[in-house]
Amino acid sequence: EGNMLEKLLSKTLKQHLGPYLEGFDSDQLELGVMKGEITFNNLQLKSTILADMDLPVQLISGFVGTLKLKVPWKQLFPRPKKPVVVVLQDVSIVLGPNLDQPFNKEVHKKNERAKRDGAITSWEEAYKQTHLTEKEKKQNASFTEKLIASIVNNIQVTIENVHIRYEDDVAHNGHPCAFGITLKKVEAVTTDKDFNPSFTNGMPPVVFKFVNLDCLSIYFDTNAKMSKDIESHEELKTFLTEGISSRFKNASHQFIISPVSMDMKLALNSKGEVNKVPKVDANVEVPKFVISLDESQFKSLLFVTDAMSRFARQSVHRHLRPSSKPSSPETRRIWWKYVINAQLEDIHKKSEEWSWDRMKQRRDIREKYKSLYRANCLTTNKKEITSLKEELVELENRIEVDAMLAYREQVRDVLEQEQMQKEKERKEKKSSGWFGGLFGGSDKKKASSSVDGISAEEMNEICTAIGYDEE
Numbered sequence: 001e002g003n004m005l006e007k008l009l010s011k012t013l014k015q016h017l018g019p020y021l022e023g024f025d026s027d028q029l030e031l032g033v034m035k036g037e038i039t040f041n042n043l044q045l046k047s048t049i050l051a052d053m054d055l056p057v058q059l060i061s062g063f064v065g066t067l068k069l070k071v072p073w074k075q076l077f078p079r080p081k082k083p084v085v086v087v088l089q090d091v092s093i094v095l096g097p098n099l100d101q102p103f104n105k106e107v108h109k110k111n112e113r114a115k116r117d118g119a120i121t122s123w124e125e126a127y128k129q130t131h132l133t134e135k136e137k138k139q140n141a142s143f144t145e146k147l148i149a150s151i152v153n154n155i156q157v158t159i160e161n162v163h164i165r166y167e168d169d170v171a172h173n174g175h176p177c178a179f180g181i182t183l184k185k186v187e188a189v190t191t192d193k194d195f196n197p198s199f200t201n202g203m204p205p206v207v208f209k210f211v212n213l214d215c216l217s218i219y220f221d222t223n224a225k226m227s228k229d230i231e232s233h234e235e236l237k238t239f240l241t242e243g244i245s246s247r248f249k250n251a252s253h254q255f256i257i258s259p260v261s262m263d264m265k266l267a268l269n270s271k272g273e274v275n276k277v278p279k280v281d282a283n284v285e286v287p288k289f290v291i292s293l294d295e296s297q298f299k300s301l302l303f304v305t306d307a308m309s310r311f312a313r314q315s316v317h318r319h320l321r322p323s324s325k326p327s328s329p330e331t332r333r334i335w336w337k338y339v340i341n342a343q344l345e346d347i348h349k350k351s352e353e354w355s356w357d358r359m360k361q362r363r364d365i366r367e368k369y370k371s372l373y374r375a376n377c378l379t380t381n382k383k384e385i386t387s388l389k390e391e392l393v394e395l396e397n398r399i400e401v402d403a404m405l406a407y408r409e410q411v412r413d414v415l416e417q418e419q420m421q422k423e424k425e426r427k428e429k430k431s432s433g434w435f436g437g438l439f440g441g442s443d444k445k446k447a448s449s450s451v452d453g454i455s456a457e458e459m460n461e462i463c464t465a466i467g468y469d470e471e
Contacts, residue, residue: 009033009071020049021064038069045093053111056311057166058098060227061236065090065161071151083156083190083199091159092240094227095166097307105319116396116404123405127412153200153207157188163240167226172303178224179304182244182251184215184259195265211264215245219253222296254297258290317342366407369395374411 010033022044032038045062068087075081162183169176188211192198245251245259267281326335376388
């Protein structure tokens, strides 16, 4: 099973780290995964990491000194004897304002789609959890959950020397400021119920963790030094590293939260029944905690938040906003035209919202969407599912998220009532019936079939290793 788990880990790391890090060597990754020890040094964050998120900030600089992962394959299953170790060191990120970025239609559409997909995924998961029977709750741990839990429950995480900094010399003219978070070290280990270092096996109802946090601080510097004024990359690294406070020396900052250290004893409820047991039960010991905010910080903070809120207000009409500055008579006319068009757009939207044509259109879209979603829930044909999803996506781009989720819930409730009625009729007739396969499919066949190129035999090996029983 080790070989299959190596492939899964390699694929996951490539997917989640490759797009964001420069110098991420796939060949080195695969070799490291086979040996059970992966180490990357001097990685840089890609400058485009925030470009597709349509945010009022941009990445100025970002680097990771060391990323290390140790996975003791032979001593991880079936009963863990050594922890999975994750080490992250010397992480520095500098952000800056990006308030005048031009409108990109494709990026905007992509982000809107991502928001909708996220809302759908969250709703589907929440709906399933609230409609599980007691028997299903006990059997609900999927193969993937078992696999992840077996690894994550025994992870030992160490993060050292983290400095995340936002610099702004635009919001408050003549008063450059910097907001930052620094962390000297955080370490988390798995323990037993008495918080002694230990290992867990499978999916216990509660996982215990001990976390030590060393010198966490938040600062807001007024009249701050800007990273763009620092000439070399090495000097910037030194500047950011020296900005991290330690137990022996506080860095030179105007702290909002002065450096604080603490110990945390965590009990993590892995079953999710939060009505009976808290999701996270934390016992935090903090010897000293100091918060302060002076007048200069408060003024600069107001300017920065005002700039951010202005960006949010402008985002509604960014597709109309000119890219040029109003510096000449011609460009000023363009900006006046922008103001007029923005007002007209708002007026037209309000007048159309309650027109008979618009209400009829909304009704037609609602009925069509519910019909397509119902068909999508019932069919098991892959070609039909693909076709239906394409039609659903097209309609979802024309529906508000709240309305879309309400339509889905209405369809699911109707299907559930129909299923209950059919079950009732089946029991009355005392016959086996054929309706069971219509709404749920066969989970056993799914668990035994090939997934992502993994054969049934290999899948069974992994299931045995992590204690997953498809029955």
